[in-house]
Amino acid sequence: MGFRAWGSDLVDLLEAAARAMFSFEYDLDVVPQVESTEISARGDDLESLMYAWLSELLWQHDAQAFVFADIWADALEAQPGDLRVHAVASGSLLGDWFVQTGPQVKAPTMHGLTVTPRDGGYEATVYLDV
Amino acid sequence: MELIEDGEDRWRIPRHGGMLVDGLVFTSKKLIVKAKEDRALEQVANVAHLPGIVGESMAMPDIHWGYGFPIGGVAATDVEAGGVVSPGGVGFDIGCGVRLLRSSLGWDEVSGPFPALIDAVAAAIPRGVGGKGLRHLSHEAVDRVLVEGARWAVERGIGTERDLECCEDGGALEGADPSAVSDKAKSRGAPQMGSLGAGNHFIEVQVVDEVFDEPAAQAMELFAGQVCVMIHTGSRGIGHQTCTDEVAALDQASRRLGLILPDRQLACAPVKSPEAQRYLGAMAAAANYARANRQVLAEGVRGAFQRVLSASPAALGLDLVYDVSHNIAKLEDFTVGGRLRTLCVHRKGATRAFGPGNPELPLRYQEVGQPVIIPGSMGSASFVLAGRSESAEISFSSTCHGAGRLMSRKQATMRMSGQDLQRQLAKQGILVRAQQMRLLAEEAPYAYKDASEVVRVCQRVGMSRVVARLRPVGVVKA
Numbered sequence: 001m002g003f004r005a006w007g008s009d010l011v012d013l014l015e016a017a018a019r020a021m022f023s024f025e026y027d028l029d030v031v032p033q034v035e036s037t038e039i040s041a042r043g044d045d046l047e048s049l050m051y052a053w054l055s056e057l058l059w060q061h062d063a064q065a066f067v068f069a070d071i072w073a074d075a076l077e078a079q080p081g082d083l084r085v086h087a088v089a090s091g092s093l094l095g096d097w098f099v100q101t102g103p104q105v106k107a108p109t110m111h112g113l114t115v116t117p118r119d120g121g122y123e124a125t126v127y128l129d130v
Numbered sequence: 131m132e133l134i135e136d137g138e139d140r141w142r143i144p145r146h147g148g149m150l151v152d153g154l155v156f157t158s159k160k161l162i163v164k165a166k167e168d169r170a171l172e173q174v175a176n177v178a179h180l181p182g183i184v185g186e187s188m189a190m191p192d193i194h195w196g197y198g199f200p201i202g203g204v205a206a207t208d209v210e211a212g213g214v215v216s217p218g219g220v221g222f223d224i225g226c227g228v229r230l231l232r233s234s235l236g237w238d239e240v241s242g243p244f245p246a247l248i249d250a251v252a253a254a255i256p257r258g259v260g261g262k263g264l265r266h267l268s269h270e271a272v273d274r275v276l277v278e279g280a281r282w283a284v285e286r287g288i289g290t291e292r293d294l295e296c297c298e299d300g301g302a303l304e305g306a307d308p309s310a311v312s313d314k315a316k317s318r319g320a321p322q323m324g325s326l327g328a329g330n331h332f333i334e335v336q337v338v339d340e341v342f343d344e345p346a347a348q349a350m351e352l353f354a355g356q357v358c359v360m361i362h363t364g365s366r367g368i369g370h371q372t373c374t375d376e377v378a379a380l381d382q383a384s385r386r387l388g389l390i391l392p393d394r395q396l397a398c399a400p401v402k403s404p405e406a407q408r409y410l411g412a413m414a415a416a417a418n419y420a421r422a423n424r425q426v427l428a429e430g431v432r433g434a435f436q437r438v439l440s441a442s443p444a445a446l447g448l449d450l451v452y453d454v455s456h457n458i459a460k461l462e463d464f465t466v467g468g469r470l471r472t473l474c475v476h477r478k479g480a481t482r483a484f485g486p487g488n489p490e491l492p493l494r495y496q497e498v499g500q501p502v503i504i505p506g507s508m509g510s511a512s513f514v515l516a517g518r519s520e521s522a523e524i525s526f527s528s529t530c531h532g533a534g535r536l537m538s539r540k541q542a543t544m545r546m547s548g549q550d551l552q553r554q555l556a557k558q559g560i561l562v563r564a565q566q567m568r569l570l571a572e573e574a575p576y577a578y579k580d581a582s583e584v585v586r587v588c589q590r591v592g593m594s595r596v597v598a599r600l601r602p603v604g605v606v607k608a
Binding site: 001025044047048051052055058059062063094098100101102103104106107108109110111112113127129130 | 196197198218221222223258259314317318328329367370371373374377378381382393394395397538539566568569572
């Protein structure tokens with residue numbers, strides 16, 4: 001299972017990819033925005049940054065039972081061989097209110113993972129293990 | 131890419147480009163059609179690029195598209211010749227596998243109270259999103275599970291010594307290194323011990339439909355009309371996180387070592403390197419968690435049977451036939467090119483199938499070979515196979531692991547709703563208890579290949595032989 005995401009810049013792309021990944025499992029628009037959390041990730045190229053970013057989000061979802069509603073990447077540091085992103089997110093802790101609409105994602109994969117500049121922005125292709 | 135029919139049920143992909151060996155797919159003319167469609171054959175060729183690979187890059191008859199490796203992939207690398215280990219050759223659900231419990235009960239003794247029984251099993255088994263397990267583990271307990279595997283459970287009164295005897299590696303794979311498992315992975319595993327998960331994982335109550343190999347069935351204490359329980363699950367979040375962590379680490383190592391790989395999910399490092407040793411320690415630890423998880427779930431099932439049937443454990447006889455992983459890499463000795471070598475054998479969606487006389491098998495299976503448990507899909511039959519000695523030369527002692535997907539989850543859900551599927555199966559005498567009806571159709575029987583065709587191919591090729599067919603009567607899923 002996978003998705004293709006687009007963003008006007010790298011921050012926009014990371015946010016779109018996060019929403020795409022969780023949208024397989026549930027409807028983000030109905031999640032109460034009553035809690036917040038922070039996410040940090042780093043990679044040494046665009047693909048490893050995307051992999052680390054999605055992995056960190058999934059860890060918070062599975063281990064911290066955080067159900068994401070919205071995600072804002074608020075800082076991106078890009079040095080050669082060292083890309084870092086920081087984000088804040090709103091949502092709720094998993095509870096009886098939660099309605100699952102699709103399979104839970106186990107992990108992002110490196111298989112076929114691409115992040116490339118396109119039309120002044122970025123495009124990513126991501127395959128997920130479910 | 132060239133694909134040559136190389137004898138009955140054998141398809142060869144000649145070495146080309148950066149491939150170090152040929153690809154070899156064991157499958158029938160009927161099943162090869164799907165493998166051609168979903169690019170799984172390309173993945174067989176990609177795996178042939180792994181440094182140190184020997185023999186062929188193989189695939190079992192249940193081959194289908196995976197991530198990096200195809201599902202059904204088998205690859206062995208020569209440790210002394212710089213052979214590598216790749217987390218992508220094990221998969222995210224490290225140690226995922228199947229265990230089969232036999233019983234002393236005939237279906238005629240259980241069919242009356244069966245609706246109550248399957249309800250009780252469903253009530254006893256945590257599953258799905260948020261899946262907190264039957265046991266919440268402390269940080270210290272997680273570390274013990276990672277080393278002791280199923281023995282951790284048995285030493286706490288969850289199961290019997292016989293369970294360990296009938297578990298691959300006695301219930302615990304050696305070389306587990308809890309320090310190689312990240313705190314993030316442990317935090318995912320701590321609350322999930324004794325939980326089923328989701329996707330294609332299940333607990334099924336089954337009835338032995340037909341016995342094909344009486345001596346082997348007797349050794350496994352199986353008989354026609356007998357009630358059995360099959361449990362299919364793995365290492366839950368701790369395995370997923372361990373694979374996630376290690377793919378990233380070995381991706382860096384691969385690039386540092388200058389390895390040229392056609393797919394980053396094939397990230398790898400020589401088995402003797404520190405990175406690979408760390409992965410193998412973490413993988414063994416996660417595999418041990420999976421074995422403990424199946425052990426705890428089995429005890430949950432036994433408890434449900436005892437309550438509903440008001441029977442003692444001795445009267446039920448819910449003993450373990452075997453527990454075996456189908457997502458794992460192991461160091462095993464095989465003769466290649468006339469010389470005994472230590473190989474790192476990756477089995478991703480493939481099952482070890484040792485033949486009779488293998489010293490790693492328990493005494494009770496020494497004459498008949500290792501039991502191999504092949505889950506079908508709800509509504510279709512599962513199988514018990516026995517490993518054959520010839521499999522050592524044919525497939526590094528490997529055989530198939532299941533039916534293998536035929537259509538995507540989305541395609542499956544478009545054909546029928548979960549409710550309709552549940553009703554259809556009930557008409558066939560199969561009671562399904564699912565928490566997420568919307569997801570049920572993803573795992574419909576029509577979404578999978580015919581397991582009977584898969585096991586027939588394995589028998590014809592000589593990897594394993596069919597011992598018994600089991601039909602489902604009750605299914606518990608997320």
